[in-house]
Amino acid sequence: MAKLIIANWKLNPATAGEAKALAKASDVDGLVVCPPFPFLEEVKDKLTHAALGAQDMFWEESGAYTGEVSGAQLYGLGVTHVILGHSERRQNLGETDEMVAKKIAVAIEIGLTPILCVGETKEEHDAGQAVEVVKREIQIGLSKVKNDLSEVTVAYEPIWAIGTGIPDNPDNTVTMVQLIQEAAGAKVPVLYGGSVKPGNAEAFLSRAEIGGALVGGASLRGEDITQIVAIAKKYR
Ligand code: PGA
Numbered sequence: 001m002a003k004l005i006i007a008n009w010k011l012n013p014a015t016a017g018e019a020k021a022l023a024k025a026s027d028v029d030g031l032v033v034c035p036p037f038p039f040l041e042e043v044k045d046k047l048t049h050a051a052l053g054a055q056d057m058f059w060e061e062s063g064a065y066t067g068e069v070s071g072a073q074l075y076g077l078g079v080t081h082v083i084l085g086h087s088e089r090r091q092n093l094g095e096t097d098e099m100v101a102k103k104i105a106v107a108i109e110i111g112l113t114p115i116l117c118v119g120e121t122k123e124e125h126d127a128g129q130a131v132e133v134v135k136r137e138i139q140i141g142l143s144k145v146k147n148d149l150s151e152v153t154v155a156y157e158p159i160w161a162i163g164t165g166i167p168d169n170p171d172n173t174v175t176m177v178q179l180i181q182e183a184a185g186a187k188v189p190v191l192y193g194g195s196v197k198p199g200n201a202e203a204f205l206s207r208a209e210i211g212g213a214l215v216g217g218a219s220l221r222g223e224d225i226t227q228i229v230a231i232a233k234k235y236r
Contacts, residue, residue: 001211002030003213005030005213006032008055009036009220016039019042020039025223029049029050030232030233031049033219040074052077056083056103057103059103075111082112084117085097091159109146114153115191117155118180120160138183149184155192156193159194173204173207173210177209191211198227202234205228205232205235208235212232
C-alpha cells in the first residue's frame with residue numbers, strides 16, 4: 001500500500017499569503033496538507049496533487065457549540081482527511097478518549113478519513129506504561145466505529161518525540177505498530193509521527209510495517225516535506 005504523509009501545520013503560518021506559498025511549494029502526490037481552518041479554502045486552491053486535511057473537527061453537525069467546526073463543513077470544503085486526538089489537543093484542551101471516539105465515528109459517517117493520534121508521555125514511557133496507554137487510546141478511540149475499520153488510519157506519536165528533535169527508534173515504532181493493530185483487531189495503517197525530518201525519514205518509511213509519517217515542524221518547509229514524500233515513494 002502507498003505510504004501516506006500528513007503535513008500538520010499546527011498554528012502556522014501567520015498569514016494567508018504565507019499559507020498559499022507553502023501550499024504551492026508542498027503540492028505533491030501522496031501528501032495531505034492540514035492547514036489551520038481559516039486557510040483551508042485558499043490552500044485548496046493551490047493544491048492540484050496533494051490532498052486537503054484538517055487538524056480537528058467537532059462531533060455534532062450543528063447547534064449551540066461556539067467555536068466548533070463540523071465534519072460536514074470540512075467535507076464541503078473538499079477536506080478528505082482529519083487529524084483527531086492529537087496529543088496537543090489532549091494536553092492543552094483536555095480532549096478525552098471518549099471525545100476522540102465520538103469524533104472518529106462521526107468523521108467516518110461523513111466520509112472523512114480520520115487519523116487517530118495516540119502516544120505516551122515521557123513519564124509514561126519511562127515508567128514502562130507505553131503499551132498500556134496506547135492500547136487504551138486505541139480501544140476507546142475506536143469503540144464507536146460502527147462498521148469495519150477500513151476507513152481508519154492511526155498515527156503513533158510518542159509525545160516525547162514531538163517537536164523535540166529526538167525521534168523514536170524505528171524498531172520500537174514497529175513494535176508499537178503491531179500492538180496497535182492487535183488492539184484495533186484489524187490491520188489498520190499506522191503512521192509514525194515525532195521529529196520526522198528528511199534526514200531520518202528513510203529509517204521509518206523503509207519499514208514495511210510503518211504506513212507513512214505525520215510531520216509537524218518539517219512540513220513548514222516545502223523543500224523538506226517534498227523530500228520526505230519522495231523518500232516515501234521509494235517504499236510503496
Ligand atoms: P513534529 O510534530 O514533526 O514537529 O515533531 C509532529 C506532530 O505533532 O504531529
